Amino acid sequence: MKKAHIILIDDQIDVLSALLQDLKPFRERFILDDCQSADEAYELMEELEVSGEQIALIISDHIMANKNGIELYADLAHDQRFEDVRKILITGQASHEDTIDAINNASIDYYISKPWSIEELHKVVRKMITHWIFDHGLNHKDYEGMIDTDVLLKRSKAAGDR
Protein backbone atom coordinates (compact mmCIF):
# COMPACT_ATOMS: atom_id res chain seq x y z
CA MET A 1 0.00 0.00 0.00
CA LYS A 2 1.47 3.30 -1.03
CA LYS A 3 2.10 5.64 1.85
CA ALA A 4 0.55 9.10 1.81
CA HIS A 5 2.50 12.11 3.04
CA ILE A 6 2.30 14.23 6.15
CA ILE A 7 4.10 17.53 5.71
CA LEU A 8 5.59 19.36 8.68
CA ILE A 9 6.57 23.02 8.46
CA ASP A 10 8.50 25.17 10.94
CA ASP A 11 11.33 27.61 10.29
CA GLN A 12 13.12 26.54 13.48
CA ILE A 13 14.85 23.25 12.93
CA ASP A 14 14.84 22.28 16.60
CA VAL A 15 11.05 22.58 16.80
CA LEU A 16 10.73 20.73 13.49
CA SER A 17 12.85 17.90 14.89
CA ALA A 18 10.64 17.71 17.96
CA LEU A 19 7.60 17.35 15.70
CA LEU A 20 9.30 14.66 13.63
CA GLN A 21 10.24 12.78 16.79
CA ASP A 22 6.73 13.00 18.23
CA LEU A 23 5.10 11.80 15.01
CA LYS A 24 7.42 8.82 14.54
CA PRO A 25 4.63 6.31 15.36
CA PHE A 26 2.82 7.42 12.20
CA ARG A 27 5.77 6.50 10.02
CA GLU A 28 4.29 3.06 9.64
CA ARG A 29 1.61 4.28 7.26
CA PHE A 30 2.77 7.76 6.28
CA ILE A 31 5.86 9.47 4.97
CA LEU A 32 6.87 12.43 7.14
CA ASP A 33 8.28 15.37 5.16
CA ASP A 34 9.95 18.17 7.08
CA CYS A 35 10.19 21.67 5.57
CA GLN A 36 11.65 24.87 6.92
CA SER A 37 9.50 27.36 5.05
CA ALA A 38 6.11 27.73 3.41
CA ASP A 39 7.78 28.11 0.02
CA GLU A 40 9.80 24.93 0.48
CA ALA A 41 6.61 23.10 1.44
CA TYR A 42 4.65 24.40 -1.54
CA GLU A 43 7.44 23.37 -3.90
CA LEU A 44 7.51 19.91 -2.36
CA MET A 45 3.75 19.59 -2.59
CA GLU A 46 3.82 20.42 -6.28
CA GLU A 47 6.54 17.80 -6.86
CA LEU A 48 4.55 15.20 -4.98
CA GLU A 49 1.36 16.05 -6.84
CA VAL A 50 3.09 15.67 -10.17
CA SER A 51 4.46 12.25 -9.18
CA GLY A 52 1.00 11.11 -8.15
CA GLU A 53 1.81 11.01 -4.45
CA GLN A 54 -0.96 11.69 -1.94
CA ILE A 55 -0.79 14.34 0.74
CA ALA A 56 -3.03 13.65 3.71
CA LEU A 57 -2.12 16.31 6.23
CA ILE A 58 -0.02 19.42 6.77
CA ILE A 59 1.09 20.62 10.19
CA SER A 60 2.49 24.12 10.02
CA ASP A 61 3.82 26.68 12.43
CA HIS A 62 2.03 30.02 12.38
CA ILE A 63 4.77 32.62 12.74
CA MET A 64 7.64 32.05 10.30
CA ALA A 65 10.32 34.27 8.80
CA ASN A 66 8.77 34.87 5.38
CA LYS A 67 5.32 33.57 4.54
CA ASN A 68 3.47 32.56 7.69
CA GLY A 69 1.32 29.48 8.22
CA ILE A 70 -2.01 31.21 7.77
CA GLU A 71 -0.92 32.79 4.52
CA LEU A 72 0.19 29.39 3.25
CA TYR A 73 -3.08 27.78 4.22
CA ALA A 74 -5.05 30.60 2.58
CA ASP A 75 -3.13 29.95 -0.65
CA LEU A 76 -3.81 26.23 -0.40
CA ALA A 77 -7.51 26.81 0.23
CA HIS A 78 -7.66 28.43 -3.21
CA ASP A 79 -5.60 25.75 -4.92
CA GLN A 80 -7.84 23.04 -6.33
CA ARG A 81 -5.09 20.48 -6.30
CA PHE A 82 -4.77 20.64 -2.51
CA GLU A 83 -8.29 21.39 -1.35
CA ASP A 84 -8.71 18.07 0.40
CA VAL A 85 -5.45 18.16 2.35
CA ARG A 86 -6.14 18.43 6.08
CA LYS A 87 -4.51 21.44 7.74
CA ILE A 88 -3.33 21.90 11.31
CA LEU A 89 -1.87 25.19 12.52
CA ILE A 90 0.54 25.33 15.45
CA THR A 91 0.86 28.64 17.18
CA GLY A 92 2.70 30.10 20.14
CA GLN A 93 1.28 33.53 19.71
CA ALA A 94 -1.98 34.40 18.05
CA SER A 95 -4.38 37.28 18.23
CA HIS A 96 -8.12 37.32 17.68
CA GLU A 97 -7.67 38.67 14.16
CA ASP A 98 -5.29 35.85 13.31
CA THR A 99 -7.81 33.29 14.51
CA ILE A 100 -10.62 34.86 12.51
CA ASP A 101 -8.41 35.07 9.46
CA ALA A 102 -7.36 31.43 9.87
CA ILE A 103 -10.91 30.21 10.09
CA ASN A 104 -12.46 32.42 7.44
CA ASN A 105 -9.80 32.62 4.78
CA ALA A 106 -7.57 29.69 5.34
CA SER A 107 -10.09 27.01 6.31
CA ILE A 108 -7.80 25.30 8.74
CA ASP A 109 -9.04 22.16 10.36
CA TYR A 110 -7.39 22.42 13.72
CA TYR A 111 -5.40 24.71 15.96
CA ILE A 112 -2.73 23.52 18.38
CA SER A 113 -0.98 25.91 20.73
CA LYS A 114 2.68 25.68 21.70
CA PRO A 115 3.96 23.93 23.67
CA TRP A 116 1.95 20.90 22.65
CA SER A 117 1.67 17.69 24.60
CA ILE A 118 2.42 14.54 22.67
CA GLU A 119 -0.96 13.07 23.63
CA GLU A 120 -2.82 16.10 22.31
CA LEU A 121 -0.78 16.08 19.10
CA HIS A 122 -1.45 12.39 18.47
CA LYS A 123 -5.14 12.79 19.17
CA VAL A 124 -5.53 15.62 16.68
CA VAL A 125 -3.46 13.86 14.03
CA ARG A 126 -5.57 10.72 14.40
CA LYS A 127 -8.74 12.77 13.97
CA MET A 128 -7.39 14.35 10.82
CA ILE A 129 -6.19 11.04 9.41
CA THR A 130 -9.55 9.42 10.09
CA HIS A 131 -11.34 12.24 8.25
CA TRP A 132 -8.93 11.98 5.35
CA ILE A 133 -9.44 8.23 5.11
CA PHE A 134 -13.19 8.67 4.80
CA ASP A 135 -12.78 11.59 2.38
CA HIS A 136 -10.92 9.27 0.05
CA GLY A 137 -13.02 6.17 0.57
CA LEU A 138 -10.08 4.24 1.98
CA ASN A 139 -10.33 1.30 4.32
CA HIS A 140 -9.82 2.40 7.91
CA LYS A 141 -8.77 -1.12 8.85
CA ASP A 142 -5.51 -0.54 6.96
CA TYR A 143 -4.70 2.24 9.42
CA GLU A 144 -4.93 0.37 12.68
CA GLY A 145 -3.82 2.42 15.67
CA MET A 146 -4.20 5.69 13.82
CA ILE A 147 -7.96 6.03 13.91
CA ASP A 148 -10.05 8.30 16.09
CA THR A 149 -13.14 6.38 17.18
CA ASP A 150 -15.43 9.41 17.53
CA VAL A 151 -14.70 10.54 14.02
CA LEU A 152 -14.99 6.95 12.80
CA LEU A 153 -18.46 6.61 14.27
CA LYS A 154 -19.65 9.98 12.95
CA ARG A 155 -18.34 9.46 9.46
CA SER A 156 -19.53 5.82 9.28
CA LYS A 157 -22.99 6.86 10.32
CA ALA A 158 -23.03 9.69 7.78
CA ALA A 159 -21.89 7.30 5.07
CA GLY A 160 -24.50 4.76 6.14
CA ASP A 161 -27.32 7.34 6.15
CA ARG A 162 -26.87 8.10 2.47
Added chain:
Amino acid sequence: MNGLAKKYFSKADKIVFLQKGDYLFRKGEQNNNLYLLQSGRMKGFDPQDQGEFFEAESGDFIGLHSFFSLVSTTRMSLIALEDSVIPYISKGDFSHEDADELNADFMPAVIFMMLKRQEQAHQASLRHQKILRDMQEVERLASLGQLSAGVAHELNNAITVISRGSDYIIQQVLDQLKCNSFETEMINAGLSQGRYVSSAEARKVARDLKKLHPSFSDAKLRDYARTGMGERLASQPLETAQRAFNLWNLGASLYDLQLAVQQSEHVINSMRSLASTNVIRQAGCDINSSIRHAVSLLSNPLKKVTLDLRLGEIPTVFGNSAELCQIWTNIMKNAADAMAGQLQKDSLLTVATDAPDGYVRVRISDTGPGIPDEIIDEIFKPHVTTKKTGQTFGLGLGLTIVHKIVKRYDGDMSVESSPEGTTFTVTIPFGATL
Protein backbone atom coordinates in the same frame (compact mmCIF):
# COMPACT_ATOMS: atom_id res chain seq x y z
CA MET B 1 3.34 97.60 10.43
CA ASN B 2 5.90 100.08 9.16
CA GLY B 3 3.14 102.48 8.22
CA LEU B 4 1.75 102.38 11.74
CA ALA B 5 5.20 102.76 13.21
CA LYS B 6 5.88 105.88 11.15
CA LYS B 7 2.46 107.39 11.70
CA TYR B 8 2.17 106.90 15.42
CA PHE B 9 5.48 105.86 16.94
CA SER B 10 8.07 108.21 15.57
CA LYS B 11 8.00 110.75 18.41
CA ALA B 12 11.51 110.77 19.78
CA ASP B 13 10.49 111.60 23.35
CA LYS B 14 8.16 108.65 23.84
CA ILE B 15 10.62 105.75 24.00
CA VAL B 16 11.36 103.32 26.80
CA PHE B 17 14.84 101.82 26.98
CA LEU B 18 15.03 98.56 28.89
CA GLN B 19 17.99 96.46 29.91
CA LYS B 20 17.83 92.74 30.06
CA GLY B 21 15.87 91.79 33.17
CA ASP B 22 13.97 95.05 33.50
CA TYR B 23 10.19 95.03 33.77
CA LEU B 24 8.07 97.08 31.38
CA PHE B 25 5.08 96.62 33.67
CA ARG B 26 3.73 94.04 36.09
CA LYS B 27 0.46 92.18 36.07
CA GLY B 28 -2.45 94.10 37.49
CA GLU B 29 -1.07 97.59 36.86
CA GLN B 30 -2.93 100.41 35.20
CA ASN B 31 -1.69 100.76 31.68
CA ASN B 32 -2.71 103.49 29.25
CA ASN B 33 0.11 102.99 26.79
CA LEU B 34 0.49 101.03 23.62
CA TYR B 35 4.05 99.87 23.09
CA LEU B 36 5.82 98.85 19.90
CA LEU B 37 8.84 96.63 20.42
CA GLN B 38 11.27 98.19 17.99
CA SER B 39 14.25 96.04 18.88
CA GLY B 40 14.97 93.42 21.52
CA ARG B 41 12.92 90.60 23.00
CA MET B 42 10.30 90.58 25.74
CA LYS B 43 8.51 87.89 27.64
CA GLY B 44 4.99 88.23 28.94
CA PHE B 45 4.03 85.92 31.75
CA ASP B 46 1.55 85.46 34.54
CA PRO B 47 3.41 85.19 37.83
CA GLN B 48 0.58 83.06 39.28
CA ASP B 49 0.31 80.65 36.38
CA GLN B 50 3.61 79.26 35.19
CA GLY B 51 1.99 77.66 32.20
CA GLU B 52 0.83 80.81 30.51
CA PHE B 53 3.31 83.01 28.72
CA PHE B 54 4.24 84.49 25.38
CA GLU B 55 7.24 85.98 23.72
CA ALA B 56 7.33 89.29 21.87
CA GLU B 57 9.87 89.95 19.16
CA SER B 58 10.72 93.12 17.31
CA GLY B 59 7.76 94.46 15.35
CA ASP B 60 5.24 93.17 17.91
CA PHE B 61 2.87 95.41 19.79
CA ILE B 62 2.66 95.18 23.59
CA GLY B 63 -0.31 96.28 25.66
CA LEU B 64 -2.87 95.94 22.87
CA HIS B 65 -5.38 94.42 25.27
CA SER B 66 -5.26 97.10 27.87
CA PHE B 67 -5.07 99.90 25.32
CA PHE B 68 -8.07 98.91 23.19
CA SER B 69 -10.33 97.18 25.68
CA LEU B 70 -12.42 98.69 28.43
CA VAL B 71 -10.19 97.17 31.08
CA SER B 72 -6.89 98.95 31.27
CA THR B 73 -5.32 96.63 33.77
CA THR B 74 -2.41 94.58 32.50
CA ARG B 75 -3.02 90.82 32.28
CA MET B 76 0.62 89.86 32.42
CA SER B 77 3.99 91.03 33.59
CA LEU B 78 6.37 92.04 30.85
CA ILE B 79 10.10 91.50 31.28
CA ALA B 80 12.96 92.17 28.89
CA LEU B 81 14.85 89.08 27.75
CA GLU B 82 17.33 91.28 25.93
CA ASP B 83 18.07 94.98 25.92
CA SER B 84 15.04 96.50 24.23
CA VAL B 85 13.97 99.77 22.64
CA ILE B 86 10.25 100.42 22.96
CA PRO B 87 8.54 103.52 21.54
CA TYR B 88 4.97 104.04 22.74
CA ILE B 89 1.82 106.12 22.45
CA SER B 90 -0.61 107.00 25.25
CA LYS B 91 -4.39 107.15 25.40
CA GLY B 92 -4.14 110.70 26.52
CA ASP B 93 -2.48 111.69 23.21
CA PHE B 94 -5.73 111.11 21.33
CA SER B 95 -9.05 112.89 21.30
CA HIS B 96 -12.53 111.52 20.64
CA GLU B 97 -12.37 112.42 16.96
CA ASP B 98 -9.15 110.46 16.56
CA ALA B 99 -10.75 107.34 18.03
CA ASP B 100 -12.34 105.99 14.84
CA GLU B 101 -9.21 106.49 12.81
CA LEU B 102 -7.12 104.89 15.56
CA ASN B 103 -9.36 101.85 15.76
CA ALA B 104 -9.43 101.38 12.01
CA ASP B 105 -5.67 101.71 11.69
CA PHE B 106 -4.92 99.22 14.44
CA MET B 107 -7.65 96.67 13.81
CA PRO B 108 -5.54 94.41 11.59
CA ALA B 109 -2.69 94.56 14.10
CA VAL B 110 -5.03 93.69 16.96
CA ILE B 111 -6.46 90.71 15.10
CA PHE B 112 -3.02 89.55 14.09
CA MET B 113 -1.76 89.71 17.68
CA MET B 114 -4.79 87.85 18.99
CA LEU B 115 -4.30 85.06 16.48
CA LYS B 116 -0.62 84.86 17.28
CA ARG B 117 -1.28 84.57 21.00
CA GLN B 118 -3.92 81.95 20.38
CA GLU B 119 -1.49 79.90 18.34
CA GLN B 120 1.17 80.15 21.04
CA ALA B 121 -1.33 79.04 23.64
CA HIS B 122 -2.32 76.10 21.47
CA GLN B 123 1.30 75.04 21.07
CA ALA B 124 1.81 75.27 24.82
CA SER B 125 -1.22 73.04 25.31
CA LEU B 126 0.12 70.47 22.86
CA ARG B 127 3.47 70.45 24.63
CA HIS B 128 1.66 69.95 27.90
CA GLN B 129 -0.30 67.00 26.54
CA LYS B 130 2.87 65.40 25.23
CA ILE B 131 4.50 65.73 28.61
CA LEU B 132 1.51 64.02 30.20
CA ARG B 133 1.75 61.18 27.70
CA ASP B 134 5.47 60.82 28.31
CA MET B 135 4.85 60.66 32.03
CA GLN B 136 2.24 57.97 31.54
CA GLU B 137 4.71 56.07 29.42
CA VAL B 138 7.35 56.31 32.11
CA GLU B 139 4.87 55.00 34.65
CA ARG B 140 3.93 52.15 32.39
CA LEU B 141 7.54 51.25 31.84
CA ALA B 142 8.15 51.40 35.54
CA SER B 143 5.41 48.90 36.27
CA LEU B 144 6.53 46.84 33.30
CA GLY B 145 9.97 46.95 34.80
CA GLN B 146 8.70 45.67 38.10
CA LEU B 147 6.76 42.92 36.39
CA SER B 148 9.77 41.97 34.33
CA ALA B 149 11.99 41.82 37.34
CA GLY B 150 9.55 39.46 39.02
CA VAL B 151 9.19 37.25 35.98
CA ALA B 152 12.92 37.25 35.37
CA HIS B 153 13.57 36.17 38.91
CA GLU B 154 11.11 33.28 38.75
CA LEU B 155 12.28 32.13 35.35
CA ASN B 156 15.88 32.38 36.39
CA ASN B 157 15.49 29.63 38.91
CA ALA B 158 13.83 27.36 36.39
CA ILE B 159 16.38 28.15 33.71
CA THR B 160 19.23 27.42 36.11
CA VAL B 161 17.79 23.99 36.80
CA ILE B 162 17.40 23.26 33.11
CA SER B 163 20.85 24.55 32.30
CA ARG B 164 22.66 22.67 35.05
CA GLY B 165 20.53 19.62 34.46
CA SER B 166 21.24 19.40 30.77
CA ASP B 167 24.96 19.88 31.30
CA TYR B 168 24.85 17.05 33.82
CA ILE B 169 22.89 14.82 31.48
CA ILE B 170 25.42 15.42 28.72
CA GLN B 171 28.25 14.48 31.02
CA GLN B 172 26.50 11.34 32.19
CA VAL B 173 25.54 10.29 28.69
CA LEU B 174 29.16 10.46 27.60
CA ASP B 175 30.39 8.67 30.75
CA GLN B 176 27.74 6.02 31.25
CA LEU B 177 26.93 4.85 27.74
CA LYS B 178 29.49 2.31 26.71
CA CYS B 179 30.28 3.61 23.26
CA ASN B 180 32.86 2.54 20.79
CA SER B 181 34.80 5.22 18.96
CA PHE B 182 32.35 5.43 16.07
CA GLU B 183 29.40 5.83 18.42
CA THR B 184 31.25 8.46 20.46
CA GLU B 185 31.99 10.29 17.26
CA MET B 186 28.29 10.29 16.40
CA ILE B 187 27.15 11.63 19.74
CA ASN B 188 29.80 14.32 19.70
CA ALA B 189 28.88 15.33 16.17
CA GLY B 190 25.26 15.88 17.22
CA LEU B 191 26.30 17.60 20.41
CA SER B 192 28.76 20.01 18.85
CA GLN B 193 27.09 20.87 15.56
CA GLY B 194 23.44 20.24 16.12
CA ARG B 195 21.03 19.95 13.22
CA TYR B 196 22.90 21.86 10.58
CA VAL B 197 21.53 19.97 7.60
CA SER B 198 18.47 21.74 6.20
CA SER B 199 15.30 19.80 5.49
CA ALA B 200 15.63 20.44 1.75
CA GLU B 201 19.23 19.23 1.73
CA ALA B 202 18.36 16.10 3.70
CA ARG B 203 15.61 15.27 1.23
CA LYS B 204 17.99 15.68 -1.69
CA VAL B 205 20.76 13.57 -0.14
CA ALA B 206 18.22 10.88 0.77
CA ARG B 207 17.07 10.74 -2.84
CA ASP B 208 20.65 10.30 -4.02
CA LEU B 209 21.27 7.63 -1.40
CA LYS B 210 18.16 5.76 -2.54
CA LYS B 211 19.76 5.24 -5.92
CA LEU B 212 22.76 3.58 -4.28
CA HIS B 213 20.74 1.69 -1.66
CA PRO B 214 17.33 0.97 -3.20
CA SER B 215 16.38 -1.58 -0.58
CA PHE B 216 16.62 0.88 2.30
CA SER B 217 13.38 2.57 3.37
CA ASP B 218 12.94 6.25 2.47
CA ALA B 219 12.44 7.18 6.09
CA LYS B 220 15.71 5.54 7.16
CA LEU B 221 17.69 7.21 4.43
CA ARG B 222 16.24 10.57 5.41
CA ASP B 223 17.29 9.97 9.00
CA TYR B 224 20.83 9.14 7.91
CA ALA B 225 20.90 12.16 5.62
CA ARG B 226 19.92 14.46 8.47
CA THR B 227 23.14 13.65 10.32
CA GLY B 228 25.24 15.04 7.49
CA MET B 229 27.01 11.67 7.35
CA GLY B 230 24.37 9.89 5.29
CA GLU B 231 26.63 7.86 3.03
CA ARG B 232 28.76 6.71 5.94
CA LEU B 233 25.76 5.45 7.85
CA ALA B 234 24.17 3.84 4.82
CA SER B 235 27.25 1.73 4.24
CA GLN B 236 27.17 0.30 7.78
CA PRO B 237 25.26 -2.82 8.77
CA LEU B 238 21.66 -2.00 9.66
CA GLU B 239 21.95 -2.36 13.43
CA THR B 240 25.15 -0.33 13.63
CA ALA B 241 23.68 2.42 11.50
CA GLN B 242 20.47 2.53 13.53
CA ARG B 243 22.33 2.80 16.83
CA ALA B 244 24.67 5.40 15.38
CA PHE B 245 21.74 7.50 14.21
CA ASN B 246 20.01 7.24 17.56
CA LEU B 247 23.16 8.42 19.32
CA TRP B 248 23.60 11.30 16.90
CA ASN B 249 19.99 12.28 17.51
CA LEU B 250 20.58 12.15 21.25
CA GLY B 251 23.54 14.50 20.89
CA ALA B 252 21.59 16.83 18.62
CA SER B 253 18.66 16.96 21.03
CA LEU B 254 20.99 17.92 23.85
CA TYR B 255 22.45 20.59 21.58
CA ASP B 256 18.92 21.92 21.01
CA LEU B 257 18.40 21.99 24.76
CA GLN B 258 21.51 24.08 25.29
CA LEU B 259 20.43 26.45 22.54
CA ALA B 260 17.04 26.91 24.16
CA VAL B 261 18.71 27.65 27.49
CA GLN B 262 20.91 30.30 25.86
CA GLN B 263 17.91 31.90 24.27
CA SER B 264 16.03 31.92 27.57
CA GLU B 265 18.99 33.50 29.32
CA HIS B 266 19.13 36.23 26.71
CA VAL B 267 15.44 36.95 27.15
CA ILE B 268 15.69 37.03 30.94
CA ASN B 269 18.73 39.29 30.87
CA SER B 270 16.97 41.70 28.61
CA MET B 271 13.91 41.73 30.82
CA ARG B 272 16.02 42.39 33.90
CA SER B 273 17.37 45.60 32.49
CA LEU B 274 13.88 46.97 32.16
CA ALA B 275 13.71 47.15 35.92
CA SER B 276 15.66 49.69 37.90
CA THR B 277 19.03 48.21 38.36
CA ASN B 278 21.39 47.65 41.20
CA VAL B 279 24.25 47.47 38.81
CA ILE B 280 27.74 48.07 40.13
CA ARG B 281 29.79 50.21 37.84
CA GLN B 282 33.54 50.62 38.01
CA ALA B 283 36.37 52.35 36.29
CA GLY B 284 38.40 50.42 33.76
CA CYS B 285 35.46 48.98 31.83
CA ASP B 286 36.57 47.91 28.35
CA ILE B 287 33.87 48.37 25.74
CA ASN B 288 35.75 46.30 23.16
CA SER B 289 35.69 43.26 25.41
CA SER B 290 31.98 43.73 26.15
CA ILE B 291 31.44 43.71 22.38
CA ARG B 292 33.46 40.51 22.01
CA HIS B 293 31.37 38.97 24.77
CA ALA B 294 28.19 39.98 22.96
CA VAL B 295 29.48 38.32 19.80
CA SER B 296 30.06 35.07 21.67
CA LEU B 297 26.59 35.19 23.23
CA LEU B 298 25.12 35.52 19.77
CA SER B 299 27.20 32.79 18.15
CA ASN B 300 24.11 31.04 16.84
CA PRO B 301 22.18 33.96 15.35
CA LEU B 302 25.44 35.18 13.83
CA LYS B 303 26.23 31.89 12.13
CA LYS B 304 24.82 32.92 8.78
CA VAL B 305 26.23 36.42 8.91
CA THR B 306 29.67 37.71 7.93
CA LEU B 307 31.03 39.59 10.90
CA ASP B 308 33.56 42.41 10.52
CA LEU B 309 34.93 43.63 13.84
CA ARG B 310 36.89 46.85 13.68
CA LEU B 311 37.64 47.47 17.32
CA GLY B 312 39.86 50.50 17.63
CA GLU B 313 42.08 51.81 20.39
CA ILE B 314 39.67 53.18 22.93
CA PRO B 315 40.04 54.22 26.52
CA THR B 316 38.17 52.38 29.26
CA VAL B 317 35.02 53.89 30.70
CA PHE B 318 33.33 53.95 34.05
CA GLY B 319 30.68 51.30 33.73
CA ASN B 320 29.48 47.74 33.98
CA SER B 321 30.51 45.31 31.27
CA ALA B 322 27.43 43.09 31.47
CA GLU B 323 25.16 46.10 31.29
CA LEU B 324 26.95 47.55 28.26
CA CYS B 325 26.99 44.10 26.70
CA GLN B 326 23.20 44.18 26.58
CA ILE B 327 23.31 47.20 24.32
CA TRP B 328 25.43 45.34 21.79
CA THR B 329 23.52 42.06 22.00
CA ASN B 330 20.19 43.73 21.42
CA ILE B 331 21.36 45.79 18.45
CA MET B 332 23.33 42.94 16.90
CA LYS B 333 20.49 40.48 17.33
CA ASN B 334 18.17 42.95 15.60
CA ALA B 335 20.68 43.22 12.78
CA ALA B 336 21.05 39.45 12.44
CA ASP B 337 17.28 38.99 12.45
CA ALA B 338 16.83 41.74 9.86
CA MET B 339 19.23 39.99 7.51
CA ALA B 340 17.96 36.48 8.19
CA GLY B 341 17.27 34.55 5.05
CA GLN B 342 18.01 37.37 2.66
CA LEU B 343 19.31 36.02 -0.62
CA GLN B 344 19.56 39.05 -2.87
CA LYS B 345 22.53 40.56 -1.06
CA ASP B 346 25.28 39.56 1.36
CA SER B 347 24.61 39.57 5.08
CA LEU B 348 27.34 41.69 6.56
CA LEU B 349 27.50 42.97 10.13
CA THR B 350 30.15 45.54 10.92
CA VAL B 351 31.03 46.71 14.42
CA ALA B 352 33.45 49.60 14.70
CA THR B 353 34.70 51.36 17.81
CA ASP B 354 36.69 54.56 18.12
CA ALA B 355 37.02 57.51 20.48
CA PRO B 356 36.77 60.74 18.53
CA ASP B 357 36.24 63.27 21.29
CA GLY B 358 35.69 62.59 24.97
CA TYR B 359 33.48 59.61 24.36
CA VAL B 360 33.62 56.09 22.97
CA ARG B 361 31.70 55.67 19.73
CA VAL B 362 30.30 52.31 18.68
CA ARG B 363 28.82 51.91 15.23
CA ILE B 364 26.93 48.76 14.35
CA SER B 365 25.93 48.42 10.68
CA ASP B 366 24.01 45.76 8.84
CA THR B 367 23.14 45.20 5.19
CA GLY B 368 19.51 44.41 5.89
CA PRO B 369 16.40 45.92 4.29
CA GLY B 370 16.45 49.00 6.50
CA ILE B 371 13.84 50.41 8.85
CA PRO B 372 10.67 51.76 7.22
CA ASP B 373 10.38 55.56 7.33
CA GLU B 374 7.04 55.36 9.06
CA ILE B 375 8.40 53.81 12.19
CA ILE B 376 11.98 55.01 12.41
CA ASP B 377 11.06 57.79 14.82
CA GLU B 378 9.28 55.35 17.07
CA ILE B 379 11.70 52.47 17.26
CA PHE B 380 12.92 53.22 20.75
CA LYS B 381 9.42 53.13 22.12
CA PRO B 382 8.15 49.93 23.70
CA HIS B 383 6.11 47.49 21.65
CA VAL B 384 7.23 48.82 18.29
CA THR B 385 8.50 45.87 16.31
CA THR B 386 8.85 44.80 12.71
CA LYS B 387 9.43 41.26 13.88
CA LYS B 388 6.72 38.74 13.55
CA THR B 389 8.79 35.63 13.93
CA GLY B 390 8.64 33.63 17.12
CA GLN B 391 12.39 33.20 17.05
CA THR B 392 13.02 36.65 18.37
CA PHE B 393 12.16 38.58 21.50
CA GLY B 394 9.24 39.95 19.54
CA LEU B 395 7.97 42.12 22.35
CA GLY B 396 9.46 45.19 20.78
CA LEU B 397 11.40 45.98 23.93
CA GLY B 398 14.97 45.41 22.75
CA LEU B 399 15.65 48.96 21.68
CA THR B 400 13.74 50.42 24.60
CA ILE B 401 16.13 48.57 26.88
CA VAL B 402 19.10 49.78 24.87
CA HIS B 403 17.87 53.35 25.03
CA LYS B 404 17.37 53.12 28.77
CA ILE B 405 20.88 51.83 29.36
CA VAL B 406 22.49 54.40 27.07
CA LYS B 407 20.68 57.16 28.93
CA ARG B 408 21.95 55.83 32.25
CA TYR B 409 25.46 56.36 30.90
CA ASP B 410 24.58 59.86 29.80
CA GLY B 411 25.36 58.64 26.31
CA ASP B 412 23.68 59.14 22.99
CA MET B 413 22.09 56.99 20.39
CA SER B 414 21.18 57.54 16.77
CA VAL B 415 20.14 55.49 13.79
CA GLU B 416 20.52 55.87 10.05
CA SER B 417 18.69 53.63 7.70
CA SER B 418 18.13 53.06 4.00
CA PRO B 419 17.14 50.07 1.91
CA GLU B 420 20.87 49.25 1.80
CA GLY B 421 21.06 48.74 5.51
CA THR B 422 20.96 50.26 8.95
CA THR B 423 23.60 51.79 11.21
CA PHE B 424 23.17 52.34 14.92
CA THR B 425 25.61 54.72 16.58
CA VAL B 426 26.01 54.68 20.35
CA THR B 427 28.27 57.05 22.21
CA ILE B 428 29.38 56.48 25.80
CA PRO B 429 31.26 59.26 27.61
CA PHE B 430 34.49 58.27 29.36
CA GLY B 431 33.65 60.06 32.52
CA ALA B 432 32.03 59.13 35.79
CA THR B 433 29.03 61.41 35.91
CA LEU B 434 26.61 58.70 37.08
